[in-house]
Amino acid sequence: MTGAAPRLAAIAETLLDAPLPVRLRAWDGSEAGPPGAPVLVVGDRQALRRLLWRPGELGLARGWVAGEIDIPGDLYEVLDRIGGLLWERSSGTRTGRSAVARIASLRDPRMRGALRELVSLAGPGLPPPPPVEEVRHRHGALHTLRRDRASVSHHYDVGNDFYALVLGPSLVYSCAYWEDGTTLEEAQRAKLDLVCRKLGLRDGDRLLDVGCGWGSMVIHAAREYGVEAVGITLSSQQAALARKRVAEAGLSGRVDIRVQDYRSVADGPYDAISSIGMAEHVGTDRYRDYAAALHRLVKPGGRLLNHQIARRPEPDEDAYTVDEFIDGYVFPDGELAPLGRTVGLLEDAGFEVRDVEAIREHYGRTLRGWVANLEQHWDAAVRLTSPGRARVWRLYMAASALAFERNRIGVNQVLAVRTPEAGDSGVPLRTRAWLS
Template identity: 70%
Template sequence: MTDAAGRLSHMVKQALGRPLPLRLRAWDGSEAGPSTGPVLVIRDRRALHRLAWKPGELGLARAWVAGEIDIEGDLYEGLARISGLVWDRGESETKRPALLRTLTALRDPRNLRLAADVLALAGPALPPAPPREEAVSHRGPLHSLRRDRHAISHHYDVGNDFYSLVLGPSMVYSCAYWEDPSSTLEDAQHAKLDLICRKLGLKPGQRLLDVGCGWGSMVLHAVQHYGVEAVGVTISEEQAALARKRLAEAGCTDRAEIRVQDYREIDDGPFDAISSIGMAEHVGSAQYRAYARILHSLLKPGGRLLNHQIARRPLKNEDAYEIDEFIDRYVFPDGELAPVATTAALLEDAGFEVRDVEALREHYALTLRAWVTNLENHWSEATRLTTPGRARVWRLYMAASALAFEQNNIGVNQILAVRTTTAGNAKMPPTRGQWLYSTTQD
C-alpha cells in the first residue's frame, strides 16, 4: 500500500467539497496537503479501523489517546484549522465539525463507496479495544451518590503528583484571574481566590463552606487571609488527603476541616458564606434544582454564595443538546454544561437573589494555555506518573478547551447570589465598589 496520505486527502476532499486545511502524513511515510503549518500524523492504520467501527468524535478520540494520531507543530493552530470545518450555526442547532459529520455519515447507505474506500485502506480487522484510559461503563442511576463518586474518581484520582505538574504550586483547578496577562499562573490563581473572598465579604470568625474543595486552596486562602473558619468537601479521596496535608503544614487544622462528603450529605449548616468553584458542572441538569436549594438551606439569612461555573451557549432547541463524547468518556463522565441564564434562573428559583454576574471567558483560555505549557514542559514525568494515554487526554482536552473559550463557544461565569432575610434584606453595601474592591483582611 503506497500513498495512503494522498488517498485519504482525496477522500476528505470528496466528502467535504474542499481539501483538509492541514498537511497529512500517513503511516507509510507518504504526505499530502499544504506544505507549511501543522501536520496531522496518522501513525497507525488502526486509527482508520476505529473510525470505521465508531465514526465520529469517539473514534477520533480513541485514536488520539492510543497515540495512533497526533498533530506535529503548533497544536493550537492544528486544532483551530480542524475546528474551522464546521456547520453554519444557522443550519444546525449544535456547532459540530463537518469532518465528524462526514465520518458519521459513513454508515449511510448512500456513502457506501466512501466507506468501502476507507475500509480498503484500513485493511480487514476487528474493532480495536478502547484505550484503557476510557471510563468504564456508567454504574447506577445518573447523578446518584455512587455514580457521581465513580465519575469524580475517574477524573481526579489519577495522582496528586500528576496534578501538581499541570496546575503548579497553587493546586487550583479552575479559571484563574489575570489582572495582568503577563502575571504568573500562581499570581493569577491567588488573585482569583482573593476576588472570591471579597465577593463573599468574608470576615474573621465567619464560617465558610467550600463545595468541591479540590486540594484545599480556597479553604487555605480564606483561613490564612480572611480569618474565617472553613469546611471543605470533596468526594475525591486523593484530593482530600492532600488538602488535609496542606492544612496541617500551614498550621490551620484548628480552623479548617476537609471532608470526603457529597454536597447532598452536608447537615451542619448554617454557614455565613458558600463557595462553589468549578464543581457545579458535575451536578447535572436533573439535580441542579436540588443543588441550588440545598446550598440555599445551608446559608444564614444574608449569607452569600459564589458559584463559579463553565457555561455553554444556548440552543434554539435545548432538546438538541448533546453531551461531548470525548469529554464524557475520557475527561468528565456525566458532566453537563448549561447556559448562564439557566443557572441564574435555577438559583433564583431556589430562593437566591442574584446580585452580580462576571464573565471570565478570556481568563480561562489563558489559564488552560498555562496548564498545557506546564504539561508539555514536564511530559516525560507526567507520562511516568500516569500513562502516556492519560497525558494525551489532558493535553488534547485542555488545548481544545482553550480554543473553545477563545472562540466564544463556551464561557465561564461567577454568579454572586444572596439568601436574603425574611424582610428581603441582602445585607450588602450600597455600591458594587464597596464590596468588590475592599482589601484583604490579613
C-alpha cells in the same frame, strides 16, 4: 501505487465538502494537503478502523490516545483548523454531529465511495479495544451518590503528583483571574481573593467550600480573612493532600476537610458558600436540588459564589449532545448548562442573584498555562500516569482553551444572596466594591 495520504485526503475532503485544512502524513510516509500547512500524522491504519466503527470525535480521540494519530507541530493551530468539523464557525454553536460522521450517510453516492475507500485503507479486522483510560461500565441512574463518587474518582484520583505538575504550586483547578504581566500562580491567588471579597468574608465567619479540591480556597480564606472553613470533596486523594496542606499552614484548628457529598452536609447554617468549578458535575436533572441544598445551608443574609462553566444556548435544547471525548475520557457524566438556566434555577431556589461576571477569556489563558506545564514536564507526567492519560490531558486542555477563546463555552461567577424577608441583602450599594 498511490500513497495512503492522498487517498485519505480525498476521503476527508469528501466528508468536509471543503479543501483539507491541514497536511496529512500517513503510516507509509506519504503526504498530501496544502504545502506549508500544519501536519496531522495518521501513523497507524488502526486509527481508521476505530473511525469506521465509531464515526465522529470519539473514534478520532481513541486514535489520539493510543498514539495512532499525532500532531508534531503546533497543537493549537491544528485543532483550531479542524475545529470546523465540530462547530459552526459563524455562530459559535455546536453542529450536533461531526462532519466526520457524515460517512455513516449512505444515500449520497460520494459517501458510499468514500466509505469503500476508507474500508480499503483501513484493512481487514475489527477495531482494537479502546485505550484503557476510557471510562467503562457505568451503570444506574445519572448523578446518584455512588455514580458521582465513581465519576469524580476517575477524574481527580489520577494522582496528586500529576496534578501538581500540571497546575503548579497553587494546586487550583479552576479558571484563574489575570492581569497583564501576572504569572499563573499570581492569577490563581487573585481569583481566590476575588471570591473571598465577593463573599464579604470577615473574621469568624463560617465558610463552606463545595468541591474544595486540594484545599487552596479554604486555606486562603482562613489565613487571609480569619474564617472557620469546611471544605468537602468526593476524592479521597484530594482530601488527604488538602489535610496535609492545612496542617502545614498551621490551620488545622480552623479548617476541616471532609470526604462528603454536598447532599449530605447537615451542619449549617454557614455565613458563606463557595462553589468553584464543581457545579459542572451536578447534572441538569439534579441542579434544582443542588441550588436548594445550598440555599438551605447558608444563613439568611449569607452569600453564595457559584463559579461555573457554561455552554452556549442551543436553538433546540433537546438536540444537544454531550461531548463524547470529554464524557468518555475526562469528565464522566459532566454536563454544561447555559448561564440563563443556572441563574434561573438559583433564583427558583430562593436566592437573589446580585452579580454575574463573565471571565471566559481568563480560562483560555489558564488552560494554556496548564498545557505549558504539562509539556514542560512531559516525561514525568507519563511516568506518574501513562502515555495515554498524558495524551488525554494534553488534548483536552488544548481543545478546551480554544473553545473558551472562540466563545464556544464560557465561565461565570454568579454572586447570590439568601436575602432575608425584610429585604436587606447586605450587599453594598455599589455592588462591585470588591474591585476597589
